[in-house]
Amino acid sequence: MTSRRLANGGRIDRGRVLRFEFNGRHYNGYAGDTLASALLASNVQLLARSWKYHRPRGVLSAGVEEPNFLVQLNRSAHVVPNAKGTEVPLTDGLAATSVNASPRPEFDWRSVNNAFSRLLPAGFYYKTFMASQKAWHFFEKHIRAAGGLGEAPTHPDPDQYDKRFAHCDLLVVGAGPAGLVAALTAARSGADVMVADEQVEPGGWLLSCNEHLNGEPAARWLSGIVEELRQLPNVRIFSGATVYGYFDHNLLTMVHRRTEAGDAPASPVFRERLYRIRAAGVVLATGAHERPLVFANNDLPGVMLAGGAATYIRRYAVLPGSNAVVFTNNDAAYDTALALTEAGAQVTVVDARGQAAGGMSDRARAAGINILAGQVVTEARGRRQVKQVVVQCLDESGQLAGTKRNLACDLLAVSGGYSPVIHLFSQSGGKPRWDAGNLQFVPDVAVQSQASAGACAGRMDLQAALHSGRTAALAQLEAIGHPAGDAAHVAVPAADPCPVGDIRALWLVPHARPVSRAPKQFVDLQNDVAASDLALARREGFESIEHIKRYTAMGFGTDQGKTGNINGMGIVADMAGCPVEQVGTTTFRPNYTPVTFGTIAGIELGDLFEPVRTTPMHNWHVAHGAHFEDVGQWKRPWYYPQPGEDIHSAVRRETLAARQAVAMLDASTLGKIDIQGPDASKLLNWMYCNGWSTLGVGKCRYGLMLDENGMVFDDGVTVRLADNHYLMHTTTGGAAGVLTWMERWLQTEWPDMQVYLTSVTDHWATVAVVGPESRKVLRAVCRDINFDDDAFEFMAYRNGTVSGVPARVMRISFSGERSYEINVPAQHGAAVWQAVYDAGQPYGMTPYGTETMHVLRAEKGFVIVGQDTDGSVSPVDLGMGRMVSRQKDFLGKRSLSRADTSRTDRKQLVGLLTRDPAFVAPEGTQIVDQPTAPVQTPMLGHVTSSYASPTLDRSIALALVRNGHQRMDESVWLAMPDGSTREAQIVSPVFFDPKQERQHVG
């Protein structure tokens, strides 16, 4: 294996040899290499197979725009699919495989597709396999397996990721010549500057050019300015950091790959970090991507972008070919011819322009490089590697002329001009403008506080780029109102004069055969989209570039058409006979480059995916074996199984304890709102559909809250603590919504009401003591409250001391049993809970969870808002019409008299008893009118709550049934998923204790 490594030069460390593996074979490279440069140095040219035709592919570029060389990185469970080999910094022990070649690029059985490529045009799959549904189901799995790129990891990602919010005065994106000058200019003003660069070290083009600044090699100036910036306390430089999204209000997102660059900890815990940056001003200095040229077989390994070839030579000291042809339509590619010549290669330049004119071609001419002006490469030839090219004259009208000539070569460096990287500019809302002279889209007017500088603003001349960096920074400082200070004195270095020269429009190089019969002329290498596919799309009626893109897949994939899109637009424009600007661009959307899901998730995974709220008694519940249920963000005990118990036996035991002895429930999660002020009663009267004016101090009342449509949206017990002081309870899940709802009315509609609301949900821990023996337990823990029924009646509250802690005790019941709810400040919650539990032991105190709570309340027909209601249920529908006050106004009142709301045959809450008492209907079961019915039978409603009732020793259910209140004792049928039906009888929803006697028992 011959090495293509040059003896000298490059920014690699020849003292640090790194071993790596590619497709199962071992190679060596140097620190500073990328995977691509190390493989090229080892003379591996065939690196990949193309996506659709599985044609042999090499590396096209040396950077982020790479369409071909995608690899899967595997380091045990550390898997990165679809990394670009041109961006992967070489590390010791790196293991990579080609993503699209099975089993390997040298032998890929799917390359048979290439033989039939003429039969696989754009739209082939849809036309062929979706002819019928059945056919598609058969073919789909094979097509899906063949499509796609890398493989999703099969194990959880062992790496960790995190995030930062960041703020700065000026964010400079891109640390090439323009970005560095912009950063230094802004930094000298004292502004807080962030600089982000996607490569492993700052410098951009300066890392691979041969220019001089202030008479010194550019690299020396580069190290000077980078060192200066690193010393400044007001500058943060990020390498290996891609700004991938630009959103409103100058919010930009950046991913920092912290293992790549040298400025992060050696082995960071967090592999990548996502930054959400709020920048007062932004300078985009994102550079430009070189375009390939579109000619026959332009995808052969050995066909490479000219700028990429120069980068491999100068930055990585790799000579990609010793007998090179440079094919260009512009002057910049002559820089590559010079680089090749300096490295000892033979070079011929094929220049489509009639006359080579510009600074670089002048230098090439002076160096004696052979130039074929007015000529083009119409076809590349070779099987797995370019061996020769076909060259012919191109006349001024764009027609091939003269005779064909074959030139032997092992490298074809191509340049079709440069496309400024306007992705972020476009994401920010800016519209690009077509520069017809330089054949490129450039940023037009900035719509946010932002300026573009350097090549991304169309400044292709180094001196102009450097100046534009300074200008952009000064303009942004002014725009954000930051004094320029010393910024105005920043000197821009002097570059070697080098006029940019002109460019010849050459979107598609003609071939002797028409586009549909010529060898593939690729536009988008990653998606195997050829010029013939664009022609086909147009023939089939797709005119908008957005439609053509979706029909052909041009610009899809991991590279999002960075090299191919503008060529494709040019070709479409030529075919349509209109200027390129009329074709326009496809939309630039975030992300600029793919971002791993790990980075997007950060540390908010698994147990941190959502907040977990716990009560002060949580540890006790855990210690006593509770199984938990998620209620909103809360963890509530669901049931407390004893050894050998399942949920049914545990709930049965807990329920019977509450009915027959005493049980306790952690009710701390209920929403609690403290209401104070002279207008407190007035506010409650508006909020609840029932009246509050008559509630005495020390009394509690159940309230029903409606939305504007008259539909129930929350309920709970509210306590009158003093004349102008109430405590409102809301549902666990509805607490925040109710507070917001009340504040909204107070702040927007009734600002004159004198009342203040304070959330006290977390302040109070609540222990509900339930059952006939509950009073005995209360008497044991609380000596300063008289628990006699005539002193402390149902729906009253008293202040007292429970096991030494000041407490509010309310006699309210969500079970029908005698029940006391003890409220203490949360810091005492655990101790009071324990004291109550201990005091209850002689009476069989049994802790119970939400499941038993549900059974107890369902036996009593008490609804749960959000389970038995769904936002379309009025108080009348619930059978609570008598609660609705006629004496006062309240929110939702008018809606109750609307025609539809006041219908008498709406879906109404009823009880259901299944014919088979052992059958517990699944909640959500649909209810129909007949035991057997055609498939599309009208649904009467559905089961909202359903339990096996230990108290009644049979199943019970609550349901919303159309006209249910008028259908008592009638039969309905429950439609089961298997098509069968089960009979049930409509009954009152109050299954137990209809006369409310239980609360006096004990």
Place this chain on the structure above:
Amino acid sequence: MSVETKAPQPLLASRRECAIVNLRGSPDDAAFADAVQTALNLSLPGPCRFGRDGPRRLVWVGRDDWFFIGVPGSEAQVVAELHAAAQTTHCAATDVSGGYSLVTLSGPQAKEILSAGCPLDLRTGSFDPGSAAGSVYFKAAIRLWMLDDEPRYELLVRRSFEAYFWLLLERSCQECGLLRQDLV
């Protein structure tokens, strides 16, 4: 300045329970301001500010909304004194001591670790000693203020979110380390 070059020092975090009283009243009502001054010997801070006197704090929360923070056990007395001083002035004082705990974060990493989950601009000149704000730490609502340039921050965290908050802090501090202290 290149990022992250210095060997990080651990974040110091402590938790304590305090007397916490929510004060509501009109900022335009001189009688209310006088009542607060009389009862607490602290003047009402303006928007996004807080005042302090030894371990006691008075923190702005909203245009008619403040948190008083004092030594544990003093909450009932504070509420009573405020009500006594306010007389007939329309205002509200509510004991919420059980609802929150006070967390102090300090050390060179404090800003950085806060920025993992808090979107506020904490740069000097934007959030300084004396500044206070409501924000979030990931999905937990917090009140946050800056004590000094050490830097030292105090946060109010809702009790039910505490386990979530501390787990987040622990995971965020994996590179710099976390020294946690529970103060009585």
